[in-house]
Amino acid sequence: MKARAPRVLVAALLLSALAFPMTMPVATALHIPGHDLVWVRDYTFAPYLANSPYGKLNILVTILKLLHDTTSSYDWYFYEFQVQSVPGKVAYSSNW
Amino acid sequence: MFMRIRAAVGAVVVVIALGLVALAGLVSHQAPVSNPTASGNGAVVFVGALSGLAGETLVFLKSRYPGPSLEVTEIAGLPNAATKVDYSSIVVFNSDWLVGKVGDVALTNFFKTILPTEVKVVALGGHTSLLFDAIKQARDGIFADGRNPAFNDPPLAGYKLKHVTGPDGTPLYGDSILIGRPGSAPEAADSIVNWG
Numbered sequence: 001m002k003a004r005a006p007r008v009l010v011a012a013l014l015l016s017a018l019a020f021p022m023t024m025p026v027a028t029a030l031h032i033p034g035h036d037l038v039w040v041r042d043y044t045f046a047p048y049l050a051n052s053p054y055g056k057l058n059i060l061v062t063i064l065k066l067l068h069d070t071t072s073s074y075d076w077y078f079y080e081f082q083v084q085s086v087p088g089k090v091a092y093s094s095n096w
Numbered sequence: 097m098f099m100r101i102r103a104a105v106g107a108v109v110v111v112i113a114l115g116l117v118a119l120a121g122l123v124s125h126q127a128p129v130s131n132p133t134a135s136g137n138g139a140v141v142f143v144g145a146l147s148g149l150a151g152e153t154l155v156f157l158k159s160r161y162p163g164p165s166l167e168v169t170e171i172a173g174l175p176n177a178a179t180k181v182d183y184s185s186i187v188v189f190n191s192d193w194l195v196g197k198v199g200d201v202a203l204t205n206f207f208k209t210i211l212p213t214e215v216k217v218v219a220l221g222g223h224t225s226l227l228f229d230a231i232k233q234a235r236d237g238i239f240a241d242g243r244n245p246a247f248n249d250p251p252l253a254g255y256k257l258k259h260v261t262g263p264d265g266t267p268l269y270g271d272s273i274l275i276g277r278p279g280s281a282p283e284a285a286d287s288i289v290n291w292g
Binding site: 052 | 260270275
């Protein structure tokens with residue numbers, strides 16, 4: 001009977017351990033070990049297309065430059081595209 | 097029996113305590129709510145005539161930037177306007193006002209003064225490409241000749257100089273560019289407020 005108490009505690013600690021990782025910060029996207037990416041520019045096309053009552057389209061382009069790329073011949077950039085379509089119901093309170 | 101109850105109660109207390117710690121961690125990692133006037137003055141500087149899409153959009157921007165409002169019609173008014181601007185402000189140009197003024201020393205100095213504050217600068221209606229032509233005088237290299245981001249004069253164009261810190265701690269600057277084809281003034285105001 002005495003052995004049950006530690007088992008309950010272990011179960012409680014395991015449950016808590018499952019909760020803790022949620023508090024960790026989200027890892028930086030596009031991280032490459034030994035290299036660094038630095039933001040240089042972003043383009044926001046908002047709205048790129050707008051057509052009431054149907055909806056609209058937004059585009060966000062983020063450009064990151066790779067530092068320490070070990071080559072003097074080229075510069076390396078990462079382009080990240082995000083496309084957001086907004087239905088007319090949200091954009092214009094229409095029934096689209 | 098008593099031991100079992102005490103152990104169960106203890107386990108529940110441990111779970112609740114650690115859960116509260118985890119919840120506190122979650123809350124501390126929430127991104128702050130975007131509020132342009134949280135600690136800045138939220139000023140609105142409008143340059144040009146209160147007409148067209150620019151004038152209509154200003155009405156909606158004023159409700160989103162409740163700081164002081166300043167309207168400038170003469171180029172001589174720019175130095176004073178520059179003193180009212182901080183990162184939380186918005187500077188709105190009626191593009192028609194920029195016609196014939198690109199390269200003017202006072203306009204170039206205005207941009208040199210305000211851009212480091214990371215203020216949003218937008219142009220509305222007409223020849224919005226002139227905004228980038230004018231800013232290029234203050235920040236050479238923003239784009240190559242013939243590569244104006246607003247080359248086809250979209251109804252809305254905006255620029256914001258943004259500061260980031262490099263991996264070795266060095267300060268770096270980059271460009272945040274807004275291009276928009278809003279169908280109405282409220283839509284233009286939404287694009288400007290949500291940008292960046």
